[in-house]
Amino acid sequence: MKQVVYVASPESQQIHAFRLADNGELSLLQTVEVPGQVQPMVIHPDGHRLYVGVRPEFGVLTYHIDGEGKLEEGAMAPLPGSPTHLGIDLQGRFVFSASYSFNNVSIHPLDEKGHALAPVQVLENIQAPHSANIDPTNHLLMIPALKEDRIRQFDFSVKGEATPHASAELKTVEGAGPRHMAFHPNHHFAYCVNELNSTVDVYQKDVASGEYRQVQTLGIMPADFSGTCWAADLHITPDGKFLYASDRTASLISILTVSADGSELELVGHHATQTQPRGFNIDHSGQYVITAGQKSDAIEVAKIDPKNGQLTTLKTYPVGKGAMWVSILEIN
Numbered sequence: 001m002k003q004v005v006y007v008a009s010p011e012s013q014q015i016h017a018f019r020l021a022d023n024g025e026l027s028l029l030q031t032v033e034v035p036g037q038v039q040p041m042v043i044h045p046d047g048h049r050l051y052v053g054v055r056p057e058f059g060v061l062t063y064h065i066d067g068e069g070k071l072e073e074g075a076m077a078p079l080p081g082s083p084t085h086l087g088i089d090l091q092g093r094f095v096f097s098a099s100y101s102f103n104n105v106s107i108h109p110l111d112e113k114g115h116a117l118a119p120v121q122v123l124e125n126i127q128a129p130h131s132a133n134i135d136p137t138n139h140l141l142m143i144p145a146l147k148e149d150r151i152r153q154f155d156f157s158v159k160g161e162a163t164p165h166a167s168a169e170l171k172t173v174e175g176a177g178p179r180h181m182a183f184h185p186n187h188h189f190a191y192c193v194n195e196l197n198s199t200v201d202v203y204q205k206d207v208a209s210g211e212y213r214q215v216q217t218l219g220i221m222p223a224d225f226s227g228t229c230w231a232a233d234l235h236i237t238p239d240g241k242f243l244y245a246s247d248r249t250a251s252l253i254s255i256l257t258v259s260a261d262g263s264e265l266e267l268v269g270h271h272a273t274q275t276q277p278r279g280f281n282i283d284h285s286g287q288y289v290i291t292a293g294q295k296s297d298a299i300e301v302a303k304i305d306p307k308n309g310q311l312t313t314l315k316t317y318p319v320g321k322g323a324m325w326v327s328i329l330e331i332n
């Protein structure tokens with residue numbers, strides 16, 4: 001499997017691109033100097049473009065990806081707020097940008113070359129939206145609004161129009177602070193990590209109505225943890241067996257097993273990782289977790305034990321300053 005790992009480092013304004021070998025070794029392919037502080041990234045489903053959010057002039061910048069995974073700068077489109085998270089619809093026709101500080105989510109069409117364009121719609125008055133996630137139907141946009149303690153839901157049309165969904169919200173407990181989401185490969189469950197109480201909520205999709213409802217909440221911190229919870233990222237393995245969530249105060253990746261149907265999580269361990277793991281990801285073979293340390297300016301590759309999901313660090317690699325986002329491309 002040919003894979004490339006992209007790591008965004010806003011303070012040094014760089015993207016580091018690494019080739020990921022089958023044995024988990026990384027080799028540096030390219031260091032890209034970005035015209036701005038690069039934060040969130042998302043790869044087009046066809047694997048030919050990478051979209052990145054930049055500051056202080058807020059924009060979404062398109063990079064073209066060549067056959068080796070190297071990046072070539074394309075066009076910049078304006079954003080109505082600081083980019084906190086980027087998403088893309090499953091047909092690869094629209095990019096979503098959530099702005100935590102500007103309380104909005106913008107929807108950007110792509111032109112024939114795949115460049116993101118100015119927004120066609122801006123969803124306003126969403127308090128601290130931390131991510132914008134299209135569910136597996138490609139018709140429901142789910143936006144965890146951290147300061148509202150709920151996931152806002154919007155119907156998403158083929159024309160790229162978002163309108164409030166009939167049962168419009170999924171409430172968390174007060175003070176949870178919903179942040180990032182992951183979907184089970186069976187498409188029946190969604191998971192959301194809550195930043196402020198370091199929990200993960202499980203949402204089951206009703207087969208008949210298509211509506212999600214919460215079925216479990218699970219704390220992800222060690223029993224003796226007494227600091228301030230500060231969870232960040234969440235990812236599920238391609239086979240749906242293991243879910244990982246990071247916490248920045250403790251610099252831990254929490255390891256959760258997922259029941260066969262996806263409905264139930266169990267906390268089975270913790271992995272000490274890079275300092276302040278704001279962003280991490282799982283490779284497409286489901287063998288490695290690659291984590292960026294916002295305060296270590298390094299990434300680490302950890303191997304997943306396929307029997308129980310436990311992690312073993314293989315190696316760390318230097319990247320840029322403030323590393324905080326990891327995206328992984330499979331080249332076909």
Ligand SMILES: O=C1O[C@H](COP(=O)(O)O)[C@@H](O)[C@H](O)[C@H]1O
Pocket residue numbers: 039082083084100101195
């Ligand atoms: O996780 C967090 O994110 C928000 C928004 O981040 P930004 O990079 O878009 O400014 C941040 O303000 C908050 O402190 C942090 O916990």
